Each structure stands twice: as structure tokens, then as C-alpha cells.
Amino acid sequence: xxxxxxxxxxxxxxxxxxxxxxxxxxxxxxxxxxxxxxxxxxxxxxxxxxxxxxxxxxxxxxxxxxxxxxxxxxxxxxxxxxxxxxxxxxxxxxxxxxxxxxxxxxxxxxxxxxxxxxxxxxxxxxxxxxxxxxxxxxxxxxxxxxxxxxxxxxxxxxxxxxxxxxxxxxxxxxxxxxxxxxxxxxxxxxxxxxxxxxxxxxxxxxxxxxxxxxxxxxxxxxxxxxxxxxxxxxxxxxxxxxxxxxxxxxxxxxxxxxxxxxxxxxxxxxxxxxxxxxxxxxxxxxxxxxxxxxxxxxxxxxxxxxxxxxxxxxxxxxxxxxxxxxxxxxxxxxxxxxxxxxxxxxxxxxxxxxxxxxxxxxxx
Ligand code: KG4
Ligand code: ZN
Numbered sequence: 001x002x003x004x005x006x007x008x009x010x011x012x013x014x015x016x017x018x019x020x021x022x023x024x025x026x027x028x029x030x031x032x033x034x035x036x037x038x039x040x041x042x043x044x045x046x047x048x049x050x051x052x053x054x055x056x057x058x059x060x061x062x063x064x065x066x067x068x069x070x071x072x073x074x075x076x077x078x079x080x081x082x083x084x085x086x087x088x089x090x091x092x093x094x095x096x097x098x099x100x101x102x103x104x105x106x107x108x109x110x111x112x113x114x115x116x117x118x119x120x121x122x123x124x125x126x127x128x129x130x131x132x133x134x135x136x137x138x139x140x141x142x143x144x145x146x147x148x149x150x151x152x153x154x155x156x157x158x159x160x161x162x163x164x165x166x167x168x169x170x171x172x173x174x175x176x177x178x179x180x181x182x183x184x185x186x187x188x189x190x191x192x193x194x195x196x197x198x199x200x201x202x203x204x205x206x207x208x209x210x211x212x213x214x215x216x217x218x219x220x221x222x223x224x225x226x227x228x229x230x231x232x233x234x235x236x237x238x239x240x241x242x243x244x245x246x247x248x249x250x251x252x253x254x255x256x257x258x259x260x261x262x263x264x265x266x267x268x269x270x271x272x273x274x275x276x277x278x279x280x281x282x283x284x285x286x287x288x289x290x291x292x293x294x295x296x297x298x299x300x301x302x303x304x305x306x307x308x309x310x311x312x313x314x315x316x317x318x319x320x321x322x323x324x325x326x327x328x329x330x331x332x333x334x335x336x337x338x339x340x341x342x343x344x345x346x347x348x349x350x351x352x353x354x355x356x357x358x359x360x361x362x363x364x
Pocket of ligand 2: 119123143282314315
């Protein structure tokens with residue numbers, strides 16, 4: 001059994017500046033002692049998306065205060081942490097530099113080890129902190145920059161089973177919202193509008209449905225939304241609601257097919273596991289229809305559906321701290337202070353890069 005370990009986590013890969021203090025107890029469970037997140041939504045919303053230079057500057061402005069606040073909330077000083085964990089990719093390079101350099105500086109000044117963490121690994125391992133999920137399991141990461149179905153076999157042992165060949169799911173929500181004149185970020189706006197819409201009025205495409213591969217494609221959906229809006233212009237509020245409801249319906253059907261195949265593949269790979277788990281992570285996990293689709297799918301396939309609390313599905317430093325703790329508990333080596341941030345850093349180094357894999361490189 002590993003002794004109690006405590007880590008300071010730092011996350012700056014996109015538009016959230018975050019710091020956290022997390023402790024792993026000897027029994028393997030985790031305790032979040034502080035979780036501080038500062039969203040830069042206001043800085044970016046006027047531009048309808050994340051502006052890398054603005055993001056990097058905002059991280060510089062906020063990070064040291066946030067780290068101090070996290071330590072204060074945990075009621076400790078830097079001397080009382082065992083290590084530092086900082087996101088070092090994938091993401092926007094300016095932001096990654098700010099967080100990783102800060103982590104390095106703290107590690108150098110205190111003599112504590114530094115763990116340079118893959119942001120996607122943070123998302124992938126969160127359910128072990130929140131729900132004690134055992135390996136192996138499946139994670140569906142659906143955010144503004146990524147749409148991936150990943151088999152998590154162990155810490156550092158991942159197989160990417162599916163990814164998007166064009167837009168990420170969150171990106172599809174954001175682009176749809178933009179072309180309908182709804183505010184940024186698009187996901188919540190589309191969900192709100194869809195609540196009073198008719199999901200059967202428009203039949204939008206469900207790309208790759210029926211194909212054996214587990215990849216996703218959402219750019220055709222966005223084009224179909226534009227064509228539908230143009231064909232009935234000028235659009236009324238009810239038209240927008242109907243388009244949004246039909247858009248969500250198409251997504252729900254697509255997820256049902258794609259993820260259903262993933263669950264079947266998991267069963268074939270691990271027939272001995274009675275009740276395997278599907279974890280959802282990323283901002284799109286907030287969407288009620290996406291959640292209920294996955295929930296129903298899991299019931300039908302006798303999978304356990306795990307959706308960590310919303311603030312741990314979106315970007316945060318708790319997951320980065322936890323990934324560091326998992327690595328530390330296994331005795332994996334800390335990183336050299338020469339480690340460099342990586343704007344691209346696939347979880348599964350064997351997976352072939354698809355057309356647009358990580359093309360935005362910004363959000364995970
Ligand atoms: O994980 P996240 O907060 O940030 C990163 O991408 O890293 O995800 C943000 C994405 C945006 O594309 C946003 O539109 C989408 O998640 N999103 C939603 C909802 N809330 C956020 N999409 C659909 N429905 C929602 N309720
Ligand atoms: Zn993320």
C-alpha cells in the first residue's frame with residue numbers, strides 16, 4: 001500500500017485557469033482539498049471562440065493567485081505537498097507554457113518532483129477519483145476540441161477506438177449556434193432552444209452510422225443545418241427551436257449507433273466483466289439529451305453509466321492532480337525539468353492520425 005500522497009495540480013491548456021490540491025489516501029481513494037477554476041469565457045465570448053493570445057495572457061494574470069488560493073483553501077503551504085502536476089499537452093501552446101513553467105519553477109524552488117500530465121489522461125482517469133471505477137473501462141470524451149472513444153486499460157495504457165474525422169461534437173454545437181445567431185458557447189444555447197422544438201421537422205444526416213469503424217463525423221451535420229436554415233429564411237424563433245431539436249436528435253441517433261458498437265466491442269474484448277463502465281467527460285456531457293441517450297444505451301447493454309459531476313467533466317485541475325497521484329502511487333518516474341509542452345499529444349501513440357485529429361489543438 002502506498003502512503004498518503006498530496007499533489008498540487010495546475011491546468012492551463014485552454015480557456016480555464018485552474019489549480020487544485022488533491023490527496024490520495026493509502027486505500028487508493030482520493031480527497032479533493034481545494035478546486036479553484038477561473039473561466040475566461042467573458043474574455044473570449046466577443047470573438048465567438050477562444051483566442052490563444054488572450055488565453056495565454058489571462059493565464060499569466062491569474063495563475064499565481066489561483067495557486068495561492070488553492071493552498072489556502074486546503075489550509076496548507078507548498079512545503080506540505082509531495083509533488084506538482086501540471087498539464088503539458090495537448091492544448092494551446094501559450095497556455096501550456098504558462099502552466100508548465102509555473103509548475104517547473106515551483107518544483108525547482110521546493111525540490112519537489114514534477115509530473116507533466118497529458119490533459120486527456122486527466123479526463124480519462126477522473127472517474128477513478130469520483131466513482132472508484134476499476135480498469136478496464138471505456139471513456140467517451142466529448143468537448144469543444146475532442147470527440148474520442150478511448151479504452152482505458154490502466155494508467156498510461158490507452159487505446160483510441162474512435163475519434164472524429166472532422167469537427168468535434170462541441171464544435172458542431174458551437175458552429176450550429178453561430179449560424180443560427182445564438183450566443184457562444186453554442187452548446188447550452190442550442191440545448192435551451194431545442195427544448196421547445198420539434199425534433200422530427202428536419203431530417204439531418206447521421207454520418208458513418210452503420211459503419212464498422214468507431215469514428216465520428218459532424219461537419220456534414222453543420223452544413224445540413226445551414227442549408228435548412230437558408231431554405232426557410234427568414235427563420236423564426238420556432239424555426240430555430242425546430243432546427244436545434246432536429247440537430248440534437250441526429251446527434252443522439254449517431255451516438256446510439258457509434259457508442260453502441262463500442263459497447264459491443266468492449267463485451268467481445270472482455271467477456272468476463274459482468275458490468276463494465278462507460279464514462280462520459282467533456283463539456284458536451286452537460287447536455288441532457290446526450291446524457292439520457294448514453295444512459296439508455298448503457299442500460300440496454302448492461303453497462304454502468306458514469307457521469308462525473310459537471311465541474312469535473314469540464315476542464316479543471318483536480319483531474320490533473322489525480323492523474324499525477326495515480327502515476328506517483330504506481331512509482332512511475334517524475335519528469336525532468338527540461339520537459340517541453342506539446343500542443344499535440346495523443347493518448348494512444350499507436351493510433352493513426354485521422355484527417356483532422358486535434359486540428360484545433362486547443363480544447364480537449
Ligand atoms: O470541456 P469543455 O468545457 O471545454 C473544452 O472544450 O475543453 O467543453 C466546451 C464545449 C463547447 O463546445 C460547448 O458548446 C459544449 O462543450 N457544451 C455543450 C453544453 N454545454 C457545453 N454542448 C451541448 N450541450 C450543452 N449543454
Ligand atoms: Zn478538456
